[in-house]
């Protein structure tokens with residue numbers, strides 16, 4: 001694709017559409033919302049307000065890392081602490097769909113809706129890509145109509161408009177444009193990470209303590225497998241427990257599952273044949289986490305399994 005032409009056209013389109021008004025966008029750190037942030041900032045400068053919502057479901061150090069990365073690109077990102085709101089919405093929930101719904105609702109209906117209203121922005125920049133639209137039309141994904149998700153009826157509250165600069169691109173094209181704009185590799189080459197974040201990697205209730213356990217395990221797995229070349233690797237906390245021995249005492253401990261897969265589009269996946277040494281090292285480090293006494297490697301391809309556990 002002609003990246004230069006795409007970038008010029010989108011910047012011109014955003015400039016023309018927003019004119020002298022203000023716009024807002026939410027950055028997740030993924031490649032789609034990162035690219036939208038850069039295009040929007042080049043078009044609007046400080047008339048674009050970019051927010052990063054800390055929902056407490058992120059990986060270790062991620063909110064600070066994203067803010068720092070964009071600061072080094074000259075783009076200010078506002079970190080919004082909504083951790084307590086997300087944890088309260090997730091309290092007591094164990095059903096996977098209810099947990100996912102709680103994360104979506106808290107983000108759109110509560111936190112982001114409030115930020116949009118407070119910002120005086122009339123335009124929302126959103127990182128919808130072609131695959132999102134296709135999957136929504138095919139009924140695979142929940143709808144991506146951001147205004148509806150924010151509880152804004154375009155007819156009642158005219159003035160709010162959504163701009164989707166990436167809606168003609170697929171993931172590969174997004175990465176290509178991101179590389180063309182010289183975004184750091186940690187953005188362009190980032191492994192897939194789900195929107196509901198670590199909530200998809202905790203079976204059972206999501207609590208601050210359980211998040212800390214899976215966050216620590218995730219950091220270990222990502223560090224150990226960074227050079228694996230795999231499509232995706234992750235850690236999951238199960239709701240079951242198992243008996244073990246620590247310091248000569250019986251311990252009814254937690255169980256972490258490690259997953260590492262090969263795939264091209266995440267629709268199907270096979271398991272990476274990791275070396276025994278690597279698996280042992282991961283197991284040793286994971287079982288050194290407070291309260292975790294089992295580490296399992298998941299050998300199931302997709303299908304019949306999915307990649308995430310929730």
Ligand code: XMP
Nearest residue numbers: 192193194195196232266302306307308309
């Ligand atoms: P599953 O678990 O369905 O995951 O095999 C397929 C791929 O999609 C990612 N994933 C998500 N990505 N929002 C996202 O943006 C989500 O709700 C979501 N759920 C799963 C998953 O990490 C894998 O790459």
